[in-house]
Amino acid sequence: MDVQIELRNVSLITEDYSAIEDVSVVFPRGRSTVIMGPSGCGKSTLLKVAAGLLVPDRGRVYIGGRALMDLSERQMQEFRRASGFMFQDAALWANKSVYENLALPIEYHEPGQPASATRRRVVEQLRTLGLEDSIDLRPAQLSTGEQKLVSFLRATVLGPSLLFLDEPTTSIDHTSLERMMQRIEELQERGCTIIAVTHDAHLAAMIANHLVVLKSGRVLEAADVAVVRRSTNPQVIEILTQVLSDAAAYDTDILDLLGDGDHPSQ
Secondary structure (H helix, E strand, O other): OOEEEEEEEEEEEEOOEEEEEEEEEEEEOOOEEEEEOOOOOOHHHHHHHHOOOOOOOEEEEEEOOEEHHHOOHHHHHHHHHHEEEEOOOOOOOOOOOHHHHHHHHHHHHOOOOOHHHHHHHHHHHHHHOOOHHHOOOOHHHOOHHHHHHHHHHHHHOOOOOEEEEEOOOOOOOHHHHHHHHHHHHHHHHOOOEEEEEOOOHHHHHHHOOEEEEEEOOEEEEEEEHHHHOOOOOHHHHHHHHHHHHHHOOOOHHHHHHHOOOOOOOO
């Protein structure tokens, strides 16, 4: 297993509450990991720690074998350039237009690029999800789903090799969802490492090579899908069944994760 990100004995306490506790887990390079668990179990916190957006109180995060906190400023900037993060609440700049929100990563990481080239790239990105007519709007003028789509485009505008997704499909209409899924598949085909938090059974079944099952801030299981779905841990079975059945009926999406058939390789 070629490890891209590793957490070793990581704990993070918020308001005297252990959001994640003594977590040791690896996220393999070039594969798609889905973090699953009941609401409030620490999934989003774990995702943000892995992305370097939250600093743990204990333990260390390693990127390609090097401790994140030991990276030089230049190395940290390279890591940020190569990664994208889609927030659950979109987290767009409210006082900036859709264009400005998407242009920011380009302008920051690729200074000196002509404004015309930046605009062309932004327009191309928006067109892939049918949002080109919203280019001059502010986030408040968009629906919740449209804001999520813009957040996804901002996370992928630089063609990341590492992508973090926090509940990416909530509030998104079917047509836009299909377009987003296509973009995610394209990133997978290019070898992008994807780490996602989701309750969406369809998304999980489509992209997951690797599963991390979380409960009360602790990892119960972390392995390839084929291994996790054969788990005999009753807590793992209960969580997977509950989480997936909350999102969808018992259909082929759930059978892909819990059934006996081979899961498609990505």
